[in-house]
Amino acid sequence: MSDAVRVEHLSKSFGSIDAVKDVSFAVPAGTAFGLLGPNGSGKSTVVECIVGTKVPDKGTVEVLQLDPIRERRRLFQRCGVQFQDCDYQPEIKVSELCEEFACLYDSPADWRELCNRFGIGDKTAEAVKSLSGGQRQRLFVALALLPDPEVVFLDELTTGLDAAARRSVWEILNDLKRDGMTLFLVSHFMDEVEAVCDRICILEDGAIAFMGTPEEAKAATGEANFEEAYLVLSGKKGE
Numbered sequence: 199m200s201d202a203v204r205v206e207h208l209s210k211s212f213g214s215i216d217a218v219k220d221v222s223f224a225v226p227a228g229t230a231f232g233l234l235g236p237n238g239s240g241k242s243t244v245v246e247c248i249v250g251t252k253v254p255d256k257g258t259v260e261v262l263q264l265d266p267i268r269e270r271r272r273l274f275q276r277c278g279v280q281f282q283d284c285d286y287q288p289e290i291k292v293s294e295l296c297e298e299f300a301c302l303y304d305s306p307a308d309w310r311e312l313c314n315r316f317g318i319g320d321k322t323a324e325a326v327k328s329l330s331g332g333q334r335q336r337l338f339v340a341l342a343l344l345p346d347p348e349v350v351f352l353d354e355l356t357t358g359l360d361a362a363a364r365r366s367v368w369e370i371l372n373d374l375k376r377d378g379m380t381l382f383l384v385s386h387f388m389d390e391v392e393a394v395c396d397r398i399c400i401l402e403d404g405a406i407a408f409m410g411t412p413e414e415a416k417a418a419t420g421e422a423n424f425e426e427a428y429l430v431l432s433g434k435k436g437e
């Protein structure tokens with residue numbers, strides 16, 4: 199199995215802050231990987247170096263065997279990224295935003311089908327700004343899947359979703375994984391991570407504190423509950 203994402207000895211500093219310190223991992227194609235860690239531990243910086251919006255100080259990054267900075271255009275067509283929000287015209291409708299995004303890709307997925315799948319099929323004629331927070335969140339996950347990507351980066355995927363909507367998003371993601379898509383999640387929700395991720399990497403102060411499966415995390419700490427294991431491994435238990 200080839201690696202969809204490969205990060206080797208990645209380091210990145212901002213002035214005197216060493217945000218990422220010598221981080222290496224690989225994500226095999228068709229698997230789900232969770233990047234975890236407390237606020238400020240370096241997750242977003244790692245993801246930004248992977249998707250090519252930040253330049254590493256040291257180390258190398260490959261996504262689908264491509265360099266995310268030099269081969270950004272090619273990668274753009276094959277890789278989805280979830281935005282928390284994006285700049286859209288104030289009155290734009292869901293259908294119009296989807297059309298605008300779809301135009302950017304050579305072979306986009308069917309946005310109507312994606313909206314139906316994410317439970318917002320009846321909202322496509324409405325203004326994006328009129329959607330509830332949870333509906334907008336689902337729209338942005340659908341937009342990340344619009345390139346029909348081989349790998350998708352999802353950040354705080356189910357923030358603001360109700361319990362039923364969260365489960366339905368997890369099911370969709372597991373279906374996509376079964377169809378061969380690689381999932382890269384950044385999450386603070388351990389139930390979500392356990393439901394979707396095959397392997398996890400926990401960052402603490404920019405360095406890797408743990409890498410393995412959720413089951414291995416529990417075994418390593420002797421905790422039966424994954425969230426407890428996470429708190430131990432990220433140095434936050436008892437704080």
Ligand SMILES: Nc1ncnc2c1ncn2[C@@H]1O[C@H](COP(=O)(O)OP(=O)(O)OP(=O)(O)O)[C@@H](O)[C@H]1O
Pocket residue numbers: 212215216217235236237238239240241242243244
């Ligand atoms: N552009 C920047 N300029 C200066 N410092 C930065 C910049 N971006 C990130 N940092 C610092 O780098 C460290 C890692 O930040 P990062 O956003 O990667 O963490 P994170 O794990 O994604 O946090 P969160 O869970 O809160 O989103 C933090 O100390 C942060 O303040």
